[in-house]
Amino acid sequence: xxxxxxxxxxxxxxxxxxxxxxxxxxxxxxxxxxxxxxxxxxxxxxxxxxxxxxxxxxxxxxxxxxxxxxxxxxxxxxxxxxxxxxxxxxxxxxxxxxxxxxxxxxxxxxxxxxxxxxxxxxxxxxxxxxxxxxxxxxxxxxxxxxxxxxxxxxxxxxxxxxxxxxxxxxxxxxxxxxxxxxxxxxxxxxxxxxxxxxxxxxxxxxxxxxxxxxxxxxxxxxxxxxxxxxxxxxxxxxxxxxxxxxxxxxxxxxxxxxxxxxxxxxxxxxxxxxxxxxxxxxxxxxxxxxxxxxxxxxxxxxxxxxxxxxxxxxxxxxxxxxxxxxxxxxxxxxxxxxxxxxxxxxxxxxxxxxxxxxxxxxxxxxxxxxxxxxxxxxxxxxxxxxxxxxxxxxxxxxxxxxxxxxxxxxxxxxxxxxxxxxxxxxxxxxxxxxxxxxxxxxxxxxxxxxxx
Amino acid sequence: xxxxxxxxxxxxxxxxxxxxxxxxxxxxxxxxxxxxxxxxxxxxxxxxxxxxxxxxxxxxxxxxxxxxxxxxxxxxxxxxxxxxxxxxxxxxxxxxxxxxxxxxxxxxxxxxxxxxxxxxxxxxxxxxxxxxxxxxxxxxxxxxxxxxxxxxxxxxxxxxxxxxxxxxxxxxxxxxxxxxxxxxxxxxxxxxxxxxxxxxxxxxxxxxxxxxxxxxxxxxxxxxxxxxxxxxxxxxxxxxxxxxxxxxxxxxxxxxxxxxxxxxxxxxxxxxxxxxxxxxxxxxxxxxxxxxxxxxxxxxxxxxxxxxxxxxxxxxxxxxxxxxxxxxxxxxxxxxxxxxxxxxxxxxxxxxxxxxxxxxxxxxxxxxxxxxxxxxxxxxxxxxxxxxxxxxxxxxxxxxxxxxxxxxxxxxxxxxxxxxxxxxxxxxxxxxxxxxxxxxxxxxxxxxxxxx
Numbered sequence: 032x033x034x035x036x037x038x039x040x041x042x043x044x045x046x047x048x049x050x051x052x053x054x055x056x057x058x059x060x061x062x063x064x065x066x067x068x069x070x071x072x073x074x075x076x077x078x079x080x081x082x083x084x085x086x087x088x089x090x091x092x093x094x095x096x097x098x099x100x101x102x103x104x105x106x107x108x109x110x111x112x113x114x115x116x117x118x119x120x121x122x123x124x125x126x127x128x129x130x131x132x133x134x135x136x137x138x139x140x141x142x143x144x145x146x147x148x149x150x151x152x153x154x155x156x157x158x159x160x161x162x163x164x165x166x167x168x169x170x171x172x173x174x175x176x177x178x179x180x181x182x183x184x185x186x187x188x189x190x191x192x193x194x195x196x197x198x199x200x201x202x203x204x205x206x207x208x209x210x211x212x213x214x215x216x217x218x219x220x221x222x223x224x225x226x227x228x229x230x231x232x233x234x235x236x237x238x239x240x241x242x243x244x245x246x247x248x249x250x251x252x253x254x255x256x257x258x259x260x261x262x263x264x265x266x267x268x269x270x271x272x273x274x275x276x277x278x279x280x281x282x283x284x285x286x287x288x289x290x291x292x293x294x295x296x297x298x299x300x301x302x303x304x305x306x307x308x309x310x311x312x313x314x315x316x317x318x319x320x321x322x323x324x325x326x327x328x329x330x331x332x333x334x335x336x337x338x339x340x341x342x343x344x345x346x347x348x349x350x351x352x353x354x355x356x357x358x359x360x361x362x363x364x365x366x367x368x369x370x371x372x373x374x375x376x377x378x379x380x381x382x383x384x385x386x387x388x389x390x391x392x393x394x395x396x397x398x399x400x401x402x403x404x405x406x407x408x409x410x411x412x413x414x415x416x417x418x419x420x421x422x423x424x425x426x427x428x429x430x431x432x433x434x435x436x437x438x439x440x441x442x443x444x445x446x447x448x449x450x451x452x453x454x455x456x457x458x459x460x461x462x463x464x465x466x467x468x469x470x471x472x473x474x475x476x477x478x479x480x481x482x483x
Numbered sequence: 484x485x486x487x488x489x490x491x492x493x494x495x496x497x498x499x500x501x502x503x504x505x506x507x508x509x510x511x512x513x514x515x516x517x518x519x520x521x522x523x524x525x526x527x528x529x530x531x532x533x534x535x536x537x538x539x540x541x542x543x544x545x546x547x548x549x550x551x552x553x554x555x556x557x558x559x560x561x562x563x564x565x566x567x568x569x570x571x572x573x574x575x576x577x578x579x580x581x582x583x584x585x586x587x588x589x590x591x592x593x594x595x596x597x598x599x600x601x602x603x604x605x606x607x608x609x610x611x612x613x614x615x616x617x618x619x620x621x622x623x624x625x626x627x628x629x630x631x632x633x634x635x636x637x638x639x640x641x642x643x644x645x646x647x648x649x650x651x652x653x654x655x656x657x658x659x660x661x662x663x664x665x666x667x668x669x670x671x672x673x674x675x676x677x678x679x680x681x682x683x684x685x686x687x688x689x690x691x692x693x694x695x696x697x698x699x700x701x702x703x704x705x706x707x708x709x710x711x712x713x714x715x716x717x718x719x720x721x722x723x724x725x726x727x728x729x730x731x732x733x734x735x736x737x738x739x740x741x742x743x744x745x746x747x748x749x750x751x752x753x754x755x756x757x758x759x760x761x762x763x764x765x766x767x768x769x770x771x772x773x774x775x776x777x778x779x780x781x782x783x784x785x786x787x788x789x790x791x792x793x794x795x796x797x798x799x800x801x802x803x804x805x806x807x808x809x810x811x812x813x814x815x816x817x818x819x820x821x822x823x824x825x826x827x828x829x830x831x832x833x834x835x836x837x838x839x840x841x842x843x844x845x846x847x848x849x850x851x852x853x854x855x856x857x858x859x860x861x862x863x864x865x866x867x868x869x870x871x872x873x874x875x876x877x878x879x880x881x882x883x884x885x886x887x888x889x890x891x892x893x894x895x896x897x898x899x900x901x902x903x904x905x906x907x908x909x910x911x912x913x914x915x916x917x918x919x920x921x922x923x924x925x926x927x928x929x930x931x932x933x934x935x
Contacts, residue, residue: 442898460526
């Protein structure tokens with residue numbers, strides 16, 4: 032069996048590795064990778080750029096192309112797939128360094144793991160030197176190089192996950208920092224009332240957040256490098272700019288080949304990670320859309336966790352198992368300095384857009400029993416469907432150790448528990464970890480009072 | 484309606500408060516409390532004794548007798564119930580300060596919330612001055628007083644929750660500390676292989692743990708105070724001794740009145756927290772046994788979380804609602820210094836005693852992505868039923884932020900999830916919080932490999 036993989040990161044390499052481990056000599060696996068790195072933690076780039084990770088880019092690499100080759104995978108780095116031909120079961124490609132060298136690969140099974148790319152709206156000046164991305168390890172190298180020029184001021188454009196993480200990196204690097212976003216508060220994946228807590232945290236760390244104030248132009252200084260960012264309200268000085276405007280699935284190849292793409296922009300796969308309508312084409316990771324178990328609709332939520340699970344499922348299915356990826360519930364976490372931010376399911380705003388009849392409660396408590404001098408504040412929001420009492424989502428913004436508690440909420444949402452059932456859960460308690468009622472249960476209790 | 488409550492802590496006061504809030508003038512509630520404090524965090528005592536809580540005992544009091552009285556509850560402190568007469572619906576009591584003053588109280592409904600008391604085996608010398616308990620606030624005051632005499636050496640007898648927490652308190656207080664236990668490793672509520680990690684942590688903090696070496700005698704010094712602890716292997720010097728030998732339900736009153744008590748020693752209640760066979764007697768908290776949802780059997784696991792839930796359920800039921808306490812899954816957490824310890828469900832050893840056919844996996848990972856210089860080690864054990872793949876239990880021993888992750892395992896166990904379903908869960912990931920596969924999912928994946 033010949034298996035061809037396009038993309039050498041989470042889904043691509045984990046499906047390939049899984050399959051090789053299970054089938055050995057019975058399978059020939061070729062991986063086409065348009066980068067020089069494989070299997071790296073893109074999520075780690077902001078922390079590496081911040082200076083929190085010792086070592087060079089290889090610190091973020093879980094497994095290098097050489098290691099993968101040692102395991103029997105034919106990994107081609109610096110090779111870009113150009114055409115997928117599903118009828119001839121063939122993929123054309125070129126060497127990036129020498130685009131005259133075209134190649135073609137026949138396959139029995141194809142795995143499309145082309146990932147995502149940063150959104151890059153046509154803002155004037157967006158290609159100026161000093162306007163930086165942190166999407167790939169090579170981006171990270173450029174950013175670290177730019178930081179070594181001793182910039183003094185930074186503007187972060189966009190306040191989603193990457194924007195918030197890069198704002199932290201700027202603080203760690205001692206930069207005077209302004210964060211701009213179209214939305215009124217950071218992190219549009221949580222509700223505005225919870226996002227306001229992040230704005231407060233930014234203020235405490237000297238970062239200026241400007242909501243509803245998108246960047247309209249990047250201005251060049253006399254040396255041709257970026258020197259400022261213009262908005263409707265004025266111009267912010269910027270020796271360096273980090274873009275965090277979100278990502279889009281890289282689906283050009285798939286679209287050109289006629290593979291189905293959903294309204295979310297991601298490739299449509301079935302619950303076995305097979306591209307819908309294609310027996311021998313599989314896809315996963317940041318280029319696909321997922322089944323959202325709460326909304327019941329497809330959602331584009333690109334995350335390393337899903338990408339690795341997709342890879343495992345594809346590898347198992349290709350090796351003859353019957354493995355299913357049963358969907359997602361929209362769990363995510365990040366932090367800004369010591370403020371942890373986590374969410375699951377639907378926000379109030381999302382639920383209302385889906386015409387759900389919701390009740391919500393937001394509570395403030397502490398990360399430890401209140402009598403500990405180092406207990407920190409912690410805010411929890413719960414979103415419940417009034418019709419059946421089910422928990423649709425939860426959000427946490429709070430101090431150290433607050434964030435990871437979203438996982439019990441995620442497990443509750445995954446199991447379609449009601450707020451009343453959440454209140455019954457046997458969750459852990461000792462004074463250094465929580466009050467006697469878990470914060471999520473306090474929120475459940477509060478919202479139950481509104482359902483009567 | 485006249486409601487009489489015996490016991491002024493979690494179950495007693497939360498049921499009384501709940502009921503008063505809902506029924507107001509329609510209910511007369513009297514609470515008999517043999518202590519002078521109400522509604523306090525007994526779990527906080529080790530941390531208060533350690534010096535980690537600012538202020539006196541009132542810091543641990545959530546609501547004082549005066550506050551409860553302001554809310555319309557007739558709280559009698561320093562009053563001990565002596566006889567329950569279910570037929571006459573009457574309770575006799577005495578003032579502790581003056582046992583000649585006998586009283587009697589008629590009730591329509593009785594709430595038995597007598598709590599637990601420390602186990603006190605007949606070890607010679609156990610009543611010597613300097614042999615200390617930390618069960619009540621008054622115990623804590625005595626302990627703090629003893630610590631102010633500048634002891635140099637401490638022996639902690641018993642290495643369960645209280646023993647481990649008091650070992651931490653001794654380290655915080657700068658004492659040279661030995662911990663003795665009958666079991667081979669600390670924390671018999673986790674498996675021995677996991678307990679060994681706590682012994683290592685104790686060693687790192689200069690605490691000597693001696694397993695399978697119970698105390699056989701407490702030796703008095705020339706001043707009549709404790710000066711050492713004898714075991715089969717020798718004598719350990721001890722300016723101070725802390726007992727952590729476990730607790731037993733305080734059921735003398737209940738037993739004398741003929742109320743049903745299970746093999747675990749706790750009062751038997753139904754799923755509405757009614758004492759089995761009694762329409763108008765309710766019980767909850769540390770004096771009852773609970774339905775364990777994993778073993779299917781009654782279990783005596785006294786915890787503040789259950790006690791508060793019992794109180795809520797009793798209060799709701801007495802006010803005309805239909806509230807249920809659906810049982811427990813044995814979730815618990817504590818820590819020794821920076822080593823967090825958590826568990827849920829059945830251990831391997833417990834499951835084997837119940838003749839379950841189990842598979843287990845223990846994995847070691849880190850609390851953050853491995854490339855963070857401050858990521859700490861984290862060990863997770865999973866116990867799975869080979870017959871149906873269900874997760875029976877989980878255990879965590881690890882660095883800061885490891886422990887509270889037991890809650891997602893607890894929610895999974897609560898929902899009877901299989902290891903395969905756990906692997907599908909959408910749990911949160913970002914490099915400062917975890918590797919891309921959640922530790923619990925790594926363990927699930929490992930154990931799945933053993934089920935094939």
